[in-house]
Amino acid sequence: MRVLLLLLLAVAQHxxxxxxxxxxxxxxxxxxxxxxxxxxxxxxxYAVAPTGARRWTYAERHPGWQGVRNATRFSPAxxxxxxxxxxxxxxxxxxxxEDCLYLNVWxxxxxxxxxxxxxxxxxxxxxxxxxxxxxxxGTELAKKGVVLVTINYRLGVFGYMAHPELSAxxxxxxxxxxxxxxxxxxxxWVKNNIAAFGGDPNNVTIFGESAGSWSVNHLxxxxxxxxLFHRAIGQSGGNFRKLPELKAGENSAESRGVAxxxxxxxxxxxxxRQLDAHELLQADDGRSYRAIVDGKFIPDQLYxxxxxxxxxxxxxxxxxxxxxxxxxxxxxxxPKSAQGYEATLQxxxxxxxxxxxxxxxxNDIRKSILALSSxxxxxxxxxxxxxxxxxxxxxxxxxxxxxxPLGAELGAFHAAEIVYAFNNVSxxxxxxxxxxxxxxxxxxxxxxxxxxHGNPNGAAPGIWPAYSVEAKDYMEFGTPGSAQARGLMRDSxxxxxxxxxxxx
Numbered sequence: 379m380r381v382l383l384l385l386l387l388a389v390a391q392h393x394x395x396x397x398x399x400x401x402x403x404x405x406x407x408x409x410x411x412x413x414x415x416x417x418x419x420x421x422x423x424y425a426v427a428p429t430g431a432r433r434w435t436y437a438e439r440h441p442g443w444q445g446v447r448n449a450t451r452f453s454p455a456x457x458x459x460x461x462x463x464x465x466x467x468x469x470x471x472x473x474x475x476e477d478c479l480y481l482n483v484w485x486x487x488x489x490x491x492x493x494x495x496x497x498x499x500x501x502x503x504x505x506x507x508x509x510x511x512x513x514x515x516g517t518e519l520a521k522k523g524v525v526l527v528t529i530n531y532r533l534g535v536f537g538y539m540a541h542p543e544l545s546a547x548x549x550x551x552x553x554x555x556x557x558x559x560x561x562x563x564x565x566x567w568v569k570n571n572i573a574a575f576g577g578d579p580n581n582v583t584i585f586g587e588s589a590g591s592w593s594v595n596h597l598x599x600x601x602x603x604x605x606l607f608h609r610a611i612g613q614s615g616g617n618f619r620k621l622p623e624l625k626a627g628e629n630s631a632e633s634r635g636v637a638x639x640x641x642x643x644x645x646x647x648x649x650x651r652q653l654d655a656h657e658l659l660q661a662d663d664g665r666s667y668r669a670i671v672d673g674k675f676i677p678d679q680l681y682x683x684x685x686x687x688x689x690x691x692x693x694x695x696x697x698x699x700x701x702x703x704x705x706x707x708x709x710x711x712x713p714k715s716a717q718g719y720e721a722t723l724q725x726x727x728x729x730x731x732x733x734x735x736x737x738x739x740x741n742d743i744r745k746s747i748l749a750l751s752s753x754x755x756x757x758x759x760x761x762x763x764x765x766x767x768x769x770x771x772x773x774x775x776x777x778x779x780x781x782x783p784l785g786a787e788l789g790a791f792h793a794a795e796i797v798y799a800f801n802n803v804s805x806x807x808x809x810x811x812x813x814x815x816x817x818x819x820x821x822x823x824x825x826x827x828x829x830x831h832g833n834p835n836g837a838a839p840g841i842w843p844a845y846s847v848e849a850k851d852y853m854e855f856g857t858p859g860s861a862q863a864r865g866l867m868r869d870s871x872x873x874x875x876x877x878x879x880x881x882x
Contacts, residue, residue: 396417401442402571403443405449412515413521416521417486419575420452424479426439435556437556440567453477454475456532456533457659458533479563484526493576494577494581495572496582497528498586499561502590503665504538509529509530518801518802525575529564532560539554541647542632550674554631557669562603562606562675565582583829584607587796592617592669595616596675597690599680599690609692610694611695612763615756621676641661684767693832693833695777696763696774697760697795698760700749700789704787706792712743713743730877737873753867754874758875764776775844776852777853780856780857781856783813824842824853841853841860849865
């Protein structure tokens with residue numbers, strides 16, 4: 379009986395610890411289902427709901443609430459198209475709404491030490507996803523000594539549409555990039571509130587994959603985000619090719635907004651704001667609205683800003699995967715012969731086709747197509763980012779993920795590394811009991827160490843080499859484990875750099 383009473387008392391005390399006072403108000407959280415030592419606070423509003431007249435306005439700080447807010451359930455995801463049927467990334471639909479600007483926190487709730495903070499920005503082409511996916515559960519990272527935050531931000535037509543009337547509403551004469559403004563407002567919330575969760579507002583790392591990594595790239599570039607984070611991790615995503623412009627060009631962002639208005643048959647922007655969200659999604663093709671050069675959040679083309687050193691110079695850890703294209707359509711477009719492959723290169727690269735063929739030969743078409751897809755679409759962006767960071771005095775570290783968690787057919791596919799970075803392989807049904815859990819422990823250790831010190835090796839010298847423009851040093855994460863190496867894209871990087879300079 380005495381043992382039972384002590385147990386009930388311990389549970390009660392632990393439950394009381396879940397009620398938390400923050401600058402915005404009181405929260406009632408819960409212990410993580412994976413670990414009683416980690417508290418989880420879900421569905422915390424960080425901005426005013428962007429609904430009604432606030433549709434297509436920049437994020438506005440949430441004023442807080444009275445009483446104790448229940449923070450034990452995730453909020454709806456932001457309004458979005460589902461992944462198409464048959465997509466590798468298709469998942470069961472979750473509730474979605476325009477009222478979606480909420481975040482989630484995992485923490486061990488230390489009483490004395492302020493822990494490093496990691497803020498995860500989900501991917502999904504800026505059109506899909508949420509911060510509540512099971513893959514992003516922050517329990518394991520929190521157990522390693524960080525406060526983990528995941529966020530929602532507006533997507534697609536709601537997050538990135540520009541329009542002349544919208545630009546005229548604000549002093550900056552800009553529109554679009556509302557999703558970027560959400561991300562920045564979430565970082566402001568972290569700065570003002572995270573100490574209540576045991577986090578250090580002066581040691582914040584932003585990290586993301588695919589469009590989440592694009593977003594990290596945008597924030598590193600944005601003067602609006604200056605001082606809100608101190609390190610950055612980019613996983614398979616950068617935007618150093620040409621972005622759409624707000625007003626300039628034949629297909630400017632504002633002109634696309636006007637075209638949507640005409641398609642909807644709306645007389646005015648006010649009428650568009652009164653439309654049901656479903657009507658806008660039906661009219662949106664799911665691809666037209668992405669980040670743009672708006673003059674405010676993204677002042678200029680990112681490649682120009684990085685060339686000039688006009689970016690937030692923080693340590694960066696960057697990388698990509700060996701077979702990104704297997705889950706992005708590359709296998710469906712595989713040429714059936716060497717001649718077909720060479721014709722494809724000729725069509726895509728013109729005068730540079732022979733040079734590309736030497737680097738990606740036709741004697742193994744599948745291997746070459748997948749390597750080309752990864753290097754041209756992802757690797758070049760990450761190397762450009764690392765190169766310009768180092769040239770302007772910011773430390774950079776590169777990784778290359780080659781582990782094949784689901785076998786050789788999918789290889790090291792796009793997004794394969796996420797579950798390893800979160801140390802969640804053992805909780806991912808598709809991975810069974812978790813292939814190579816040691817690799818997951820190792821990668822997540824590096825992520826946490828980088829967030830803590832700005833260096834994946836920590837305070838003492840280690841085996842992960844700093845990035846060198848000439849040597850292109852990196853850490854490979856493969857099936858046996860990690861190993862340092864050099865020369866990643868040493869021959870091909872300059873080829874793509876020349877081609878993309880011509881494109882600009």
